[in-house]
Amino acid sequence: MAEDAGSGGDSLQGRGPDSGCRQPLASTSRDGAVPEHQQRRLTGGQGRQRPPETANGEGDGEEEESEEEPGQSSVRTEPDGNHTDRRMLRQQYRQLINRVQQNREDMLSSKSNSLTDALQEANKLFSGVSQAREAALDAQFLVLASNLGKEKANELHSEMTVFDSPAFAEDLLTFMGLNRLEGEENDSDDESIASGFLPNNAWHKLGAEAERYFRRSPSFHYMLGSFKADPPVPRQRIERQKRKVGTEEKRAMPSQLKKMEESHQEATEKEVERILGLLQTYFKEDPNIPISFFDFVIDPTSFARTVENIFHVSFIIRDGFARIKLDQDKLPVIEPSHEEEGRENDQNAQVRNQAVISLSHQDWKDIVETFEITEPMIPPPGVSQENES
Amino acid sequence: MATQMTDGHRRFLQVLMSHGIMEGSVARTLHRDCCEIHKVYYAHDKLDDFINVVNIHLQPFFMQIRKGMSEDDGRTYYALVNLAETEITKMASDYTENELELFRKTMDVIIISESGFASSTDILNLADQLKTKKMKKKEAEQVLQNLVQDKWLSERDGEYTLHTRCIMEMEQYILSNYQDLVRKCNICHSLAIQSQVCETCGIGMHLPCAGKYFKAQMEPHCPHCNEFWPHEIPEINRPDSELPSSAPRERRRTPSSGTRRH
């Protein structure tokens, strides 16, 4: 460690332990994108000097850096030094610089020897330097390393503790309950990242601690009022009726009769629902044109069906899902209630008017003729509805 | 009686805001702590008065701290609830429109079911029937998980029912929107989602209410029609202590011993 400080101590530029935003060094190639652990493997270890790729040099553009693909050329422009070797050397320098930049915290950490390692690596590289271009890179590296070294030295020399983020991370992991013994496989090759098992609630635990250092307002959550309350749908209403009847009659009736009663009840409900559905569909198709009550209920082909239709429609009216009123010609029209109204009508059931309709066979015939009804608007149950309307 | 709020009240309200709902003994502990921290008057048996002071001040915002009972174990709970639906409350951002629709459809299924439970399959099948925006099963699963986490639903063996918090906030809404489709408990007369139902006359009782009611009876009979009560009598959990607890704050769900009808 003292070694680190020493080797970095010959810094020329006085640079205090400044912020994370240091002056960017000469821009590096895109190699920086290589994940750090790969880089580490690439440059770490012993075999630093890659075997020379080819003996024949290349005469590519001097300033263009295309290390990846050595162009084949027979012209040699460099008098001395193998061109490929030089390029590789430059690349190694850049990688080294990159690594030091990317792992600044690690370099500064009192626990790590990374900076020493990097300097040793640079020393090795320097032995191959013979030209100005490579020497410039070496100088660039040294400026970087000496700045870091100075920073590190400052930290060590002064009395004060300097923030050591790898150590902070270690302590955070400990606080979060890292179980270092239970060796979960560490999928990162990076040795600087601690291995061990981190419990599921690790971050929650840390957050609960953090909460104490904040003045964060608790927020108010609710369910009621977060959506627009709709009135109940007809299905519910009908089911409710069923249950009411079911429970009341249960005691008195023999079970078989009860069953019949129930199935009858069910059939009625189904039919009422179907007719209401039809009414709503017709109305939706053209909400501006009122539907004639007669047109709607009268089946020109069957008096019995007409009576049944009127019977079923009466439930719809009673339960407030539709209403009958008179148009300008004082003829009855039927329209479904707006959704909210259905409920309200139901609640004020007592103020509703009642009417008894009598319809003789003759009346039925007359109406069919007068209103020129040729087709039923309510097809008999069981008729596929796709063919209608 | 003093009606002025102190920091003790404010702290109590803030912590309850954070949790949404709190078990009685936890609330009593919090009451004590809040009074001690801010050095304000404390009487261990005056929690409801203390809360009342808060409620007076919450009125203008249609908010209220309510006291209620869990259908699972009969314990007392306190919840901070919203009372009104306004243009502003509809701006809530916890759930999206189709997530709310899924919740409401789930509520339908739960309420319509005799048992007060809806299976996860039933709920997930609703996901592609949503009118607002269809949902993938996977998304619906996540929404369900969030609803459980936020204490609007509670889950047991893959079946969902309304959480006590939800019942406490939505009781009036459910009673008026589902009208006679829902039962009221014959003992405590409040909404009963999970209940034991008399097979003869159809009255229902909360499991904990039935447990309490039948406790002393050798042979249980329906309080309404006097027929034999055909269900297993639920055991009553230990009664609420009226003193603040020093027990762990997160209550563990006690498995209900009551019968569940299907």
Add this chain to the structure above:
Amino acid sequence: MAQKRRSKGPGPSQGELLAAEEDLAPTQSASQAPRSLERLSPAQVDQKVSELVQYLLVKDQKKIPIKRADILKNVIKDYRGIYSEIIKRAGRTLQQVFGLQLVEIDPRNHVYILVSNLPRLAVENLKQDDCTAKLGLLTVILSFLFMKGNAAKESAVWEMLRRLRVDPGVRHEVFGDVKKLVTEEFVRQKYLEYNRVPHTDPPEFEFLWGARAVKETSKMQVLRFIAKIQNKDPRAWSTQYTEAAAEEAAVGGLFEDVSTPGGASQGARRRT
């Protein structure tokens, strides 16, 4: 415009409210003309104040700062003429009832947040959910930024977080898309600022503390957090300690409080 559509069957406690409100409903939508304080009954103003309080609480759910423009559009509407009176009184109410403080974090664009006036205590357990976990992550980032001179390059922040198994390229079990959480959600909530470093190609970004972080916590608080985690005395980091102490000394001016003139001293009250 009258916005009271309450749930059916209000509880007994709502009876009075309902009556009071119906008195108001017609006047509320009667005119679009801007109103002045003199022309409004105290009850009308109270009503607006309550609506604003409710609105601020609802908007605080996601911790996204609240813009004045939205307040005007959604709540104030044609009470614009007495906007500042209403907001002042809403701030006061939030303080008196909820122990919350309405803070203007951007006086130029009039952006508000809510913070608590009550110091959190070790004994009280708030609900632990994913927001708690996110606060943990945020605190680590804020700690790092402060200790590194109040700003840090994005790459340095991720380097730090990777040690905690939080990687921007890897979906996190708790945080999901953590890159999005840090560079978008925290930024929108104004916990962090995320800026491009000038003259960088490819672009590099750096993080700073956002305005919400400044109001909800402080350098000293964050230093205390670090000290707790590292089991040290906060004074051990003397440079940062000096900086934090200086901020704390000046903090009275930092917490401008829109509700009461004495708000500054309220805001300056710190945890110990």
